[in-house]
Amino acid sequence: MEQEVGESLIQLGNSDGSNSSSSDPVTRVRKLLFRRMLVGIKDGRFFLGTFHCLDKQGNIILQDTIEYRSTRRSSPSPMEQRCLGLVLIPSSCQNSCHVDCSVEEQLSLLKAKMI
């Protein structure tokens, strides 16, 4: 289901030809700026911050970042967090990337999908 929501974010423009020029991925990612983003990295930590910058290689900069990590190797375990500020997450260590989406937005996104 997540996958579909993700795809819906891409396909938002494709189904609606009239504004295809403003609905290319770059523009849509621009719209995600300043949204809360949760990036998981390969050693198991998560970084939650506001989306600040993206480059062609896929490196992400987050602002006002909080780092989450578990206190034990084996899950489940309680999470610790600490504030880091401005953070650059190289694409090579990224595992996952999620954006804070309101439910209504999801609804409207999926309305546009019209499948």
Place this chain on the structure above:
Amino acid sequence: MADKPVYEEASIDGQPPKLASIPASDTTVWADASPLLQAACAGLRDGELIHGDNFNLFAAMSALEIMDPKMDSGIVCTYYSIDEAIENGAAPIPISLDSTIDVRCTIDIMDHLLACEAAWHKGHSLAQTVFSCIYLLRLDRTAPHALLHSYCRIIRATCKAVVSVVSDARTHEEEDLFTMTYGLPLNGDGDDKCLSILNAVEETISRQLRACKATSSKRRLPEDLEPLQSNSNLEEGFCKALLCRLRFRKHFFHVLSCMKRPQGRGLESARKHIASCLTELESILESADFLRSCFDESCEGDIDDKTTASGFEPIGFDAMLNSRLSAPTPPRAIKILSWKKAVEYFVKLLHDLDVICSYSLDPHLESLLRFVVQFQKSQPDLVARSHLQLLLVQDGKLYGRDPFFAVINKAAALPEATKNHDIQKNESFLQLGMLVMNLLKILCTNAAWQRRKLGKFLQDWRVIYVQLELAFRNEYGEVSSSSNDENTCMKIFQHILLWVEEQTYWIAFRFLILGFELELYSTGEYCMVYWYLYAVLIKLTEKTHLMMAVSHDTAKRKGKKKKDSSKDLARESRIPPAVLFLQCYICLAEGLTMMLAALRNEIPVFHSPSPFNTEHEKFVQHFELLQRACIPDHVSYPSYKESTTHARFSTLAMYNYFKDAQRIAKEVKSSFSNDPERLAELRKLEQVAEHNSVAQNVICRLGALDPSLKVSFEFSHHPFFATVVVKRS
């Protein structure tokens, strides 16, 4: 079109478990953005960024790069957390089931903690040093192990006390990692009882020591006491090794507590504890031989580098566990001091503290300033300097005892009666009190910080002088009043104005000579520095001389009815020794200025201009703060050029300032026979004068003729007057 309530399908249940523990919010969910981002990346041109209006590339460069070991302090290493480390046996309690090994390991931990403590004092973070000890991080779990528990408690209490002293003194900005505790467990319940806990353990070990000695001498055991550890051959050695370590900690804690007492009341007791500390440190050093030899296994590597006396690595330390706590910026890799160096550090610290404790709390500001300057010559570390500062300035009073107006009153040679005069409530006088207080604080900081602060301070002293002068003129104008109180006020103003000038020039003098200590001047700049020093010294001497004349008047007016008035007259006409002392400085400064000027004017190689800036620019750079404060007046680059442009070997030969300096130094020695510090200084000045006098003669005779003559400058005899060395290459 009816929509399925899609948000249900995108609910938390559908998301990976880890994500579930970081909920978005009540009304939002996490949506996977990776495909979109990938598509966007494909669509970007090379070098193109997606960013908002507030984006600044320069600022973005300060972002912490994740997974870079130099920037990411959260990289997972051996253990995810302290608790995981403990669960995996990184800090076992007891350390070993074999009591002998347990005791040796405990001693190793104690030694390593001492090394960590010294490293912390020297400017590294608590988290990477003392609190890299897992036992300290979870102190409560050490409760079953009395020895470790008591030691950890007292370490924690000691660290807290030191943090408190340094924070109060507020000199720690210079070593920025020092007091940041970042949530480390420095405050413990019941740490005030740490001494009694330690005493109990010490008592037990003392009895164990007595018992094992009794056994060896075949006497009957007085009590049924369990030995410290199982190997009877090693019992005595281990007991002794432990006792000196515990006693050192006890006495050190007492030193800190005593020195904290207000108005220096605890200084004498502190000295006794310092002496005990030094004795115990001796014993600790001696115990190393025993600890190294008590096991068959020898440790690898150079013993001198080890952080323990035995040479073994201590158990229960992991600096990485705390890396997330040490700062938002990641920790530099640091090296813990070796155990030997750590003991040396504490020996020096104790000696520095002893000097402070021996101080007589002299109410005379001038003596105090000389004491502080002398103390700083031994290059004391931050902890010692903080203690000095807190002794000097407490509760806005000198030594917590003398209000600053009274101190100024005395320094300005005013009669005792005026110290309570209402004039001290005047705004300018209040500010002056603050300036004196700040001056004392600044003099307790390290040389680099001190010079920076003193330079800026000059402006404040100048301003206060102007303010006081203005207030004086407004009140009293030119007319001398008949009122007694007005006369007193006038006198206060006059004395204090003069004293403020003297102090200002003293600060300027200190500012200039600290530049030599910090090696801020290049050889090509010595000429202008000595010239400026000469100008400042002239003024300082003038004001000092006036101050002495004025204080002599005050003394006379105290109603001494001397029968021998002729002797008085003779004494009056002689120049006071303190002024002669300064004149010696003046001669040396002048001599060096002229010699350097002549060398520059006559020998081309001396006058190589720097490609980066002109001499004028260098002059401005070095003396900007002094110039801005007009210290002294009418001193500028053109006047410097004028003074030095005509210097030649021929003019140099006409007058030997160094011979003058030698003569004065010899003359004035007898007046300082009770002052070892000034005698030592005079001896150094004599040596510089003698060497430079000879060098000047050589240069004057051969300088222009012998192109192979090499002239260099060394500070071998005196810290700021250079000795001129002439060689034939």
